[in-house]
Amino acid sequence: xxxxxxxxxxxxxxxxxxxxxxxxxxxxxxxxxxxxxxxxxxxxxxxxxxxxxxxxxxxxxxxxxxxxxxxxxxxxxxxxxxxxxxxxxxxxxxxxxxxxx
Numbered sequence: 311x312x313x314x315x316x317x318x319x320x321x322x323x324x325x326x327x328x329x330x331x332x333x334x335x336x337x338x339x340x341x342x343x344x345x346x347x348x349x350x351x352x353x354x355x356x357x358x359x360x361x362x363x364x365x366x367x368x369x370x371x372x373x374x375x376x377x378x379x380x381x382x383x384x385x386x387x388x389x390x391x392x393x394x395x396x397x398x399x400x401x402x403x404x405x406x407x408x409x410x411x
Contacts, residue, residue: 344367356400357396357400358396358400361393362393365393370389371389
């Protein structure tokens with residue numbers, strides 16, 4: 311009897327349903343768990359804090375920092391600009407809320 315794993319929306323996927331091998335199914339489960347953890351973070355943290363955690367958890371910031379090619383440096387700068395923009399939007403929104411309150 312095949313084993314089942316619960317993924318998005320509580321749906322049970324059977325290993326044999328899509329022909330996934332155990333390692334692939336484990337990777338998918340880990341990915342889904344990571345995405346769900348980011349969703350839970352949104353309840354207690356602002357968008358900037360979640361975005362920083364996404365960068366850390368996925369190692370994308372570290373990988374781009376270590377990529378010293380022209381494209382890698384540009385991608386790293388883009389990620390930094392994105393994070394700074396998210397932080398700025400959050401700060402502006404909080405400033406408006408305090409001013410209005």
